[in-house]
Amino acid sequence: LFGKNDSFGTSRFVENVRYQQSLEADLARSVMTLDSVESARVHVAIPRSPTFLRNHEKASASVLVKLYPGHTLDPGQVSAIVHLIASSVPNLQAERVTVVDQQGRLLTPSDPNSMMAITSNQFQYTQRVERGYVRRIENLLTPILGPGKVRAQVVADLDFTSTEQTRETYDPDQPALRSEQTMEETNTGAAGAMGVPGALSNMPPGAGAAPARVTSPAKAPGAKSTPSAPTSTVRRATRNYELDHTISHTRLPSGSVRRLSVAVLIDNQVGTDHNGKTVHKPLAPKELARITALVKDAVGFDPRRGDTVNVMSAAFQSPPVPQPLPVPPLWKQPWTWALGKQLLGGVAVLLLIFGVLRPLLRRLAEKGAALPVPVGAAPGGVPGGIAEDHLTLSGQPGAQRLAGSGGYEERLQAAKTMAAQDPKRVAQVVKTWVGDDG
Secondary structure, eight states: OTTSSOOTTOOHHHHHHHHHHHHHHHHHHHHHTSTTEEEEEEEEEOOOOOSSGGGOOOOEEEEEEEEOTTOOOOHHHHHHHHHHHHHHSTTOOGGGEEEEETTOOBOSOSOTTSHHHHHHHHHHHHHHHHHHHHHHHHHHHHHHHOTTOEEEEEEEEEEOOOEEEEEEEEEEEEEEEEEEEEEEEEEEOOOOOOSSSSTTTTSOOOOOOOOSSOOOTTTSTTOOOOOOOOEEEEEEEEEEEEEEEEEEEEEEOSSEEEEEEEEEEEEOEEEEOTTSOEEEEOOOHHHHHHHHHHHHHHHTOOGGGTOEEEEEEEOOOOOOOOOOOOOOOGGGSHHHHHHHHHHHHHHHHHHHIIIIIHHHHHHHHHHHHTSOOOTTOOTTOOTTSHHHHHHHTTTSTTHHHHHTTOOHHHHHHHHHHHHHHOHHHHHHHHHHHHHHHO
C-alpha cells in the first residue's frame, strides 16, 4: 500500500487512508491465525484530532469473522479478539470493539455491565466453584473406594454483594499525653486597718521624734505581734491527651461462599456370602463417619455458615452387558457384496470382448479377404497397401532400401532421397494413400 504511486505530491489524507488500510489488513491477518477463523475483515474508525478537547470523539472498530463449518468461538476467544484490536489501535477502548460472525450474530455482549451479562458471569463462576469442590471430593475418595465408586454434587450459595466500609476507632484504655500547660499565680495583699474603730484610729499619725533607742515591736515589752499580709496562690494545669486513633477502609470481595450443601453417594462394597455368591454390602457406620469427616475437611466445612454434608452408601446399577450381535451369513456380509461387484464387473468386460468385439473384428477380416486383389499387388498384400507403393516406386533409386529390412534411419534417408529426385511421383503416392484412407 505504501509503495504505490508514492510521490512528493501525496496529501496527508491519502497517507492516512493508506495507513488505516494497512492497519486493518494486518489486524485481519492476525485474527485469521485462530484455528476456528477461516477469514476476517477489520474496520477501524479513527477520528481526526479535534481543535478543542470537548469535541474529542472516541475511536471504534468492528470485526467480521467467517468461521469454519462446525466451529464456534467461546467467550474467551471473543474477548481475546476484542483486546487484540483494542491494544493495536491508539485510544481505542475494548468496550468500543464489536465482533460479528458470517451469520450476523453478535459475539460480543452489547453491554458488559448490563444485568444480564453480570448474571451470566456470576452463574459461570458459581459452576466453576462447584466443579472445583466436586473434583476435590472425587480425587480424595477415588484412591480409597476405587474408580467409578463415588458420585458427588455440591451446591454453592455465593454472595456477590460488593461491599466497602470505612471504620474509625479510638482506644480509651491507652491514652497518650500530647501536650501539658501549667500556670501558677501568687497574689500578696496590703495590711488592713487595725485598732478600735473610731475617729482616732482613722487619724493620720502625727510627727514624732525618733527615740534614742529603737526597740523592735516584737521585742518591746507588752507589745502585741502584727499579723502578716494575706497571700493567695492559684495553680492552673492544662493537659491534652491523644487517644489511639485507627481509620481502616475495607473492600469485601464478591463471590464469597455463603453456604455449601454437599451430597456424596458411595457404591456398596462387593463381597461374598457363606454360599460363595456375590453380594453388595453397605459401608459400616464407622466407615461412613470417617468418609464424612474427610469430605468436610476437603470442602472447608463451616457450621456457622450452615453448611451440610450428607454421605450415603447405595448399590450402583451396573450398565447392562451388550449382547453380541448375530453373525450374518456369508452372502450377507459386506465383503461378500464387494467381491461380487468386482466379479460381475470382470464378467461384463469379458462378455463385451468375446461377445461383441471379437465377432465384429472377425467379420471385418472376412470382408477384407473377399475383396479382389489388384494387378501387380504382392501376394497376401492389402490393396493400396505398402506392397502397391513399393511397386509404384520400384523404378526409383533407393526403393530397394525403402522396401528392405534396414533400420528406421536408413529408410527415412531413402524416403528423403526419393522425394528429392522425383517429387511428383511421391506426391502421387501420397494422394493414393489419402484416397485409400478416405
